[in-house]
Amino acid sequence: MxxxxxxxxxxxxxxxxxxxxxxxxxxxxxxxxxxxxxxxxxxxxxxxxxxxxxxxxxxxxxxxxxxxxxxxxxxxxxxxxxxxxxxxxxxxxxxxxxxxLRFLFRRLAQFNPRDRSQKNVAHHYDLDGRLYSLFLDADRQYSCAYFETPDQSLDDAQLAKKRHIAAKLLFDKPDLTALDIGCGWGGMGLYLAGHTGAQVTGVTLSQEQLGVARCRAEERGLAERADFRLQDYRDVPGPFDRIVSVGMFEHVGVGHYDEYFGRVAELLKDDGVALIHSIGRSEGPGITNPWIAKYIFPGGYIPALSEVLPAIERAGLFVTDIEILRLHYAETLKAWRERFLAHREEVERLYDSRFVRMFEFYLASSEMAFRHQGMMIFQIQLAKREGVVPLTRNYIAEAETALRRIERENRPGLRLAGE
CATH class of the missing domain: 3.30.1050 (Nonspecific Lipid-transfer Protein; Chain A)
Incomplete structure (x- = not known):
């Protein structure tokens, strides 16, 4: 051999x-x-x-x-x-x-009915919560950051990502209802509730994430505006003015795209706006890396736009904007990997040395896939009718400027010890 x-x-x-x-x-x-x-x-x-x-x-x-x-x-x-x-x-x-052979059986590997979806999510997202606190930013954003400048910190780049997405969602009036599909630990939903005045419903299939999201909403006094639930997106009642999904679409599976976008169309009001943020592949349809599928994200798949857009069209939705983020996730993963390795002894105490090597391989291989093998992020903005979104993209920068001002106003002031 x-x-x-x-x-x-x-x-x-x-x-x-x-x-x-x-x-x-x-x-x-x-x-x-x-x-x-x-x-x-x-x-x-x-x-x-x-x-x-x-x-x-x-x-x-x-x-x-x-x-x-x-x-x-x-x-x-x-x-x-x-x-x-x-x-x-x-x-x-x-x-x-x-x-x-793997391509031939990929739909079977990505078959994600409700019970299997929850099991697949638990495999990765219900790990010890202390693990993620060791390498993610303070808001626990477990998706691609948006680096506005090369030297921007991870925390600032993750805040910029939330701001960029919120700007595209056009929160142009108070008390709009918003659905966050795959809400994670609640960061995106809490940003929308706290900075746009939206009434947010966030759904996840992770018990661990749900508990953290609800605690954070209580701590920030946003529990009445941010309702987090353990619920499959297919079972959520609607409709909503806005729908956002960040880093969840990779878990849907290619055989469920019609179901996914059909449900988005059903849940979105006629004058509503949706934003789907997902990893994508630049080189056409493929397969999930077998090591990633076995150890990290069972049931997951990174789609090509050529697989996504036909399902959007069949659902009767309009694509109003597509943005491609190229190396932003490579830089995000690099920051995660460096933070993870700086805490490898703590991770080993939580799990063992084999787990440390597994997670290091996951972070490193994912980073290099973005640097060398055509992986990217797409943000697809959707609507159900023409005229809902402005004709030019100037509104995005204008909304980001307004959101920065709100962030400064909402920033908690310093308090003396004991206050």
Whole structure:
């Protein structure tokens, strides 16, 4: 199997430099020698065989289980090198076969009825809440930030994301009703309730997130304006003036797009506006990475716009704006990864060293997918009729300016200890 893996590595690594120590003790260098060399070691012939036959799944498993040890550099650098070989890689026959097989069965893997959706959400979002507090921003925004400047902090970029989305939703009158599909820990819904005067209903399938969101609403005195529920979006009664969904659409599954947008159309008032914020792929329909599907987001899928837009059209909705955010999520994931690794000992106390390696691989591989493999964010603004949204995009910047002023006015003042 050492020979087979050598052939795979020679085919994949055309640029850069990777020094590999095989389980037998043999060392070999792959690539053209450019850049800072990386050094890795395999601990058994079994892992070498598995990675050679199914690298999409087994590379991550080998790193998690200690079968692949990074001796110089780190896993993020190794994944960056591997994923950057765009246009140079020649997939093996086994890799091509597995890709076709996974594509053939992708709808089954993404079949998400209500009970399965809740189980899939719990797999990731009902982890110990202390974990997310170690690497997310203070508002626990677990989606792409919006970096207005290269040196903007993660917390400010996440605030800018909420402001940018709120501006597109056109809260031009008080007491508009808003539905937040997949509300997470409540940050987006609380922003809308606190800064636009909206009456917000937020729904999640995570018990952990629901508890945090409700506590935060009480603490901020917004419980009467922000109602968080453990509920599937398919069961929410409407209608609403505004609908927002941030980072939830990736969990819908390609076979449920008609159902999803049909429900958005049913829940949205005739003069309403909706905004869907989701990860997307730039290179057409594909499959969920098998390692991500198994360990991180079961049932999830990152769609191409060519898969999304036909479902929107069939639902009778108008696309009034599409914005593509390219490297914003790469920078978000980099910040998360750096924060996570700064707290790796605390994470290991919560779970174990295997979990730490799993989460590090998840954050690193996701970041590099945005940097090198065509992943992006799309924000699709929707309406049910023409004339609801202004004819030019000037209103977005104007609304953001107004929201910044409201943020300053709503910022709590400093208090002395004991007050």
């Amino acid at each position: 050492e020979r087979l893996l050598s052939q795979v590595l020679a085919r994949v690594v055309r640029r850069g430099s990777v020094v590999v120590t095989f389980a037998s003790g043999t060392r070999a260098t792959f690539g053209d020698g450019t850049g800072e060399p990386l050094e890795v070691r395999f601990t058994s012939d079994a892992w070498q065989r598995q990675i050679a036959l199914d690298p999409e799944l087994k590379l991550g498993e080998a790193f998690m289980e200690g079968g692949l040890v990074i001796e110089r550099g780190d896993i993020a650098q190794l994944l960056a090198l591997l994923m950057a070989q765009v246009g140079l890689q020649v997939p093996s026959a086994s890799a091509k076969f597995l890709m076709k």
